[in-house]
Amino acid sequence: MSRTTTTRPAAGAPTLTGRLVAWGSTSEVGGLLLFLALVVLGFSLATDRFLTAPTFASIAFQLPELGLLTLAMLIPILSGGLNLAITFTANISGLALAWVLQAHGGAEAGMFAFALGVFAALAVGALVGLVMGAAIAYTGAHPILVSLSMMIFLRGLGEFLTRGGDISGFPEFVRLIGHGWFAGLPVPLWLLIGCVLAWHVLLSRTRLGLTIHMAGSNIEATRYSGIDTRRTLMLVYTLSGVMCGIAGVLMLARFNSVRVGHGEAYLLITVLACFLGRVDPFGGFGRALPVAVALLILQVIASGLNLLGANQHLATALWGAFLILVMVIRYLWASRSPHRP
Amino acid sequence: MLLRLDNVSKVFGGVQALRSVSFDVAPGEVLCLAGENGSGKSTLIKIISGVYRPEPGATMLFDGEPIDGLTPGVARSLGIQVIWQDLALFPEMSVAENIAFERNLGAGLRLVDYSAMRDAAAGILARLGVTLDLDSPLRELSIAQRQIVAICRALIADARLVFMDEPTASLSQAETDALLVIVRRLSADGIAVVFVSHRLAEVLEVCGRVTVLRDGRNVGTFPTQGMTQTRLTELMTGQTFDQAVRAADHSASATVLEVRNLTRRGDYEDVSLTVRRGEVVGVTGRLGAGRTELALSLFGMNRPDGGEILLNGEPLRLRSNRDAIDAGIAYVSEDRLSLGLVQPQSIADNTALPVLDRLLGAAGLLSEKRKSVLVSEWVRRLSVKIGRPEDAVSTLSGGNQQRIVLAKWLATEPKVLILDSPTVGVDVGARAGIFAIVHKLAEEGMAIILISDEIPEVYFNCDRILHMRDGRLIDEYLPGATPIDRIESHVHA
Numbered sequence: 001m002s003r004t005t006t007t008r009p010a011a012g013a014p015t016l017t018g019r020l021v022a023w024g025s026t027s028e029v030g031g032l033l034l035f036l037a038l039v040v041l042g043f044s045l046a047t048d049r050f051l052t053a054p055t056f057a058s059i060a061f062q063l064p065e066l067g068l069l070t071l072a073m074l075i076p077i078l079s080g081g082l083n084l085a086i087t088f089t090a091n092i093s094g095l096a097l098a099w100v101l102q103a104h105g106g107a108e109a110g111m112f113a114f115a116l117g118v119f120a121a122l123a124v125g126a127l128v129g130l131v132m133g134a135a136i137a138y139t140g141a142h143p144i145l146v147s148l149s150m151m152i153f154l155r156g157l158g159e160f161l162t163r164g165g166d167i168s169g170f171p172e173f174v175r176l177i178g179h180g181w182f183a184g185l186p187v188p189l190w191l192l193i194g195c196v197l198a199w200h201v202l203l204s205r206t207r208l209g210l211t212i213h214m215a216g217s218n219i220e221a222t223r224y225s226g227i228d229t230r231r232t233l234m235l236v237y238t239l240s241g242v243m244c245g246i247a248g249v250l251m252l253a254r255f256n257s258v259r260v261g262h263g264e265a266y267l268l269i270t271v272l273a274c275f276l277g278r279v280d281p282f283g284g285f286g287r288a289l290p291v292a293v294a295l296l297i298l299q300v301i302a303s304g305l306n307l308l309g310a311n312q313h314l315a316t317a318l319w320g321a322f323l324i325l326v327m328v329i330r331y332l333w334a335s336r337s338p339h340r341p
Numbered sequence: 342m343l344l345r346l347d348n349v350s351k352v353f354g355g356v357q358a359l360r361s362v363s364f365d366v367a368p369g370e371v372l373c374l375a376g377e378n379g380s381g382k383s384t385l386i387k388i389i390s391g392v393y394r395p396e397p398g399a400t401m402l403f404d405g406e407p408i409d410g411l412t413p414g415v416a417r418s419l420g421i422q423v424i425w426q427d428l429a430l431f432p433e434m435s436v437a438e439n440i441a442f443e444r445n446l447g448a449g450l451r452l453v454d455y456s457a458m459r460d461a462a463a464g465i466l467a468r469l470g471v472t473l474d475l476d477s478p479l480r481e482l483s484i485a486q487r488q489i490v491a492i493c494r495a496l497i498a499d500a501r502l503v504f505m506d507e508p509t510a511s512l513s514q515a516e517t518d519a520l521l522v523i524v525r526r527l528s529a530d531g532i533a534v535v536f537v538s539h540r541l542a543e544v545l546e547v548c549g550r551v552t553v554l555r556d557g558r559n560v561g562t563f564p565t566q567g568m569t570q571t572r573l574t575e576l577m578t579g580q581t582f583d584q585a586v587r588a589a590d591h592s593a594s595a596t597v598l599e600v601r602n603l604t605r606r607g608d609y610e611d612v613s614l615t616v617r618r619g620e621v622v623g624v625t626g627r628l629g630a631g632r633t634e635l636a637l638s639l640f641g642m643n644r645p646d647g648g649e650i651l652l653n654g655e656p657l658r659l660r661s662n663r664d665a666i667d668a669g670i671a672y673v674s675e676d677r678l679s680l681g682l683v684q685p686q687s688i689a690d691n692t693a694l695p696v697l698d699r700l701l702g703a704a705g706l707l708s709e710k711r712k713s714v715l716v717s718e719w720v721r722r723l724s725v726k727i728g729r730p731e732d733a734v735s736t737l738s739g740g741n742q743q744r745i746v747l748a749k750w751l752a753t754e755p756k757v758l759i760l761d762s763p764t765v766g767v768d769v770g771a772r773a774g775i776f777a778i779v780h781k782l783a784e785e786g787m788a789i790i791l792i793s794d795e796i797p798e799v800y801f802n803c804d805r806i807l808h809m810r811d812g813r814l815i816d817e818y819l820p821g822a823t824p825i826d827r828i829e830s831h832v833h834a
Contacts, residue, residue: 201706205706205707206705206706206707207697207698207701207707209707210690210693210694210697210707211694211697213686213690214683214686214690214691214694217683217684217685217686218679218683218684218685218686220679220680221679221680221681221682221683221684222683222694223662224642224662224672224674224680224681225683225694225695225749226661226662226663226665226666226694226695226753227663227694228661228663284683284685284686285685
């Protein structure tokens with residue numbers, strides 16, 4: 001059989017737009033970056049207040065909380081599950097840090113107390129994750145049920161411990177972590193960049209990362225290949241919990257207080273960010289970097305709408321409409337990707 | 342003729358599944374459609390039942406009327422029914438609901454008339470002379486009883502031509518006899534029945550003719566009068582097997598794997614066997630005889646209640662399949678699609694999965710270079726035809742997928758290789774290639790267990806054959822010393 005080439009008759013050098021579109025549809029990150037550029041362009045044309053330093057600063061400070069929680073959601077989804085307890089795990093971790101700080105003099109607490117508190121926060125996050133992971137791995141219960149139960153437990157526990165109120169009064173240097181700058185970028189953004197890179201290496205370069213992808217596609221076939229899939233699942237949720245712990249520390253530093261329920265609204269947006277970042281909702285396929293770009297898109301849209309709209313509620317509605325559009329585009333991409341017929 | 346097909350061909354993306362096949366069935370006839378896996382039997386049935394369209398140029402007549410452009414709905418309304426091996430019944434629904442299911446389809450918003458449904462189901466059962474509790478849920482029935490339910494469901498739709506896919510695969514002799522009684526009754530009512538099978542000893546007696554397919558071609562249609570199992574096997578495979586027996590005596594070689602009195606209640610009992618260096622030991626028996634359960638115990642995934650497993654004389658304690666792999670035991674699962682490979686993931690990752698520990702480079706990270714060296718080495722050594730290593734495994738043909746399964750296990754450098762039905766869904770040509778690999782491994786000293794319910798497969802590839810029934814090893818045969826017909830009749834008796 002002879003193969004016919006399908007060049008257009010008047011094909012000269014391809015146009016810049018044509019090349020961009022071609023790149024965007026073949027590269028994983030490329031399409032998302034292209035979309036990001038379109039969104040930025042659109043808002044810049046709509047208002048001259050968009051492309052300014054204050055807008056950049058507001059995005060750079062707001063993005064990391066959502067970003068860290070999205071990373072906490074990413075690996076359970078890749079493994080074929082879900083972690084609905086991420087925001088309350090972050091709250092409880094924040095409480096652990098707050099408790100250590102208060103026990104060491106509250107606003108007078110030193111760096112050592114802070115380090116100890118961060119360790120406690122991460123340990124609490126890891127423990128919460130480990131419990132969920134063990135329940136999922138050993139009972140075979142659905143991750144949605146397990147993490148939903150954990151979410152309800154943590155919310156109740158947190159509200160009981162805080163009597164439903166805020167805990168505040170931390171040392172000044174803690175506030176700097178949430179609001180300071182380092183080497184030209186906000187400190188929280190550095191934290192996010194570090195965590196994204198760590199997740200990128202974990203998922204693309206480690207044994208565990210490869211195993212998570214395989215188990216996400218077919219956990220039984222993975223087990224038959226000699227992989228301890230129970231251990232894999234426990235590590236997945238433990239790491240998710242540690243990432244929640246980091247988010248909890250950042251939220252404490254940003255708000256200068258801990259309140260159970262902080263960031264609750266982020267939960268479903270983290271799922272959306274993963275899907276927009278081309279993670280397969282059924283598990284097995286997805287990478288950290290596209291998810292990071294997807295996060296940026298979501299935050300730029302949110303901030304841009306805030307700048308445009310005087311009305312907060314309309315801005316929320318418009319953001320939702322954007323998300324629907326984004327899902328449609330994502331679906332069109334997914335239907336062209338090679339691993340799904 | 343009730344059904345007459347001529348010049349039926351079918352091509353799937355470059356693969357010729359059927360080449361100009363002719364096929365006919367008379368009213369009330371009982372016919373065998375014989376052929377190995379991948380010979381085109383399923384494709385032919387799917388064309389007759391309207392699932393696939395044949396390539397242009399085919400003639401298809403039903404009752405003398407052309408039936409071009411057949412759809413599944415039209416085929417059913419003509420009275421063409423297929424009872425697939427999995428039966429496609431609803432385990433949670435009652436016998437009556439399962440039988441009368443299709444009558445309620447398309448009933449719109451009308452309520453389901455349960456009493457009419459029960460009456461209809463009872464009528465059909467009476468016509469077959471069978472008693473079944475109409476209200477018991479299907480999951481409580483034996484396979485044989487479920488098969489009767491499936492037959493009833495076909496009859497209630499006024500079937501005139503019924504295809505039965507491997508109907509005797511998991512039946513005992515008594516159940517098979519009962520099924521044949523029902524088939525004779527259908528035939529007396531003028532309903533044509535086509536048995537589709539690659540193991541026909543039991544059904545040859547009830548059939549008048551047998552049509553044999555091989556590699557998508559029609560070998561011919563023969564009267565069953567005077568047809569033997571051996572002759573049929575030769576027709577199906579296109580090989581004469583007298584010279585193909587390769588059994589050799591390995592009793593002088595060192596014992597690699599020894600199993601002593603291994604028992605797991607409900608699965609198998611008091612199993613003892615040895616496999617020597619370079620030896621291929623076949624384990625055969627009917628479905629449900631405990632073969633796979635035994636294999637999984639040797640692979641550390643099904644803990645025995647008692648007995649011992651020794652490798653090179655050392656007792657093994659297997660807590661997981663990782664222990665087994667590390668000890669040098671590999672297991673090729675019978676279910677390549679859902680257990681053997683992670684289908685949507687890449688060829689490279691699937692090959693590397695059991696040996697990730699050996700692919701670590703700097704800082705404990707996976708080395709892409711080591712992975713690609715491993716994958717390309719095994720793709721070359723087993724001559725696997727692949728596009729790129731990062732393509733999904735599901736893009737490969739059955740035979741090439743099975744080679745990837747072998748590759749991933751050979752990469753673990755096993756001393757014992759357990760192959761559980763390794764040629765299911767692999768076409769005839771590719772099977773020979775897979776067995777060539779197996780024989781080469783044996784020559785290099787690997788101890789191999791080959792599990793299969795296809796007697797010719799174990800007969801012509803093994804040095805010894807162990808016969809398993811109801812969880813026990815009941816007999817041992819030496820290919821060549823025992824005629825294949827004798828083994829066939831023992832195993833399927």
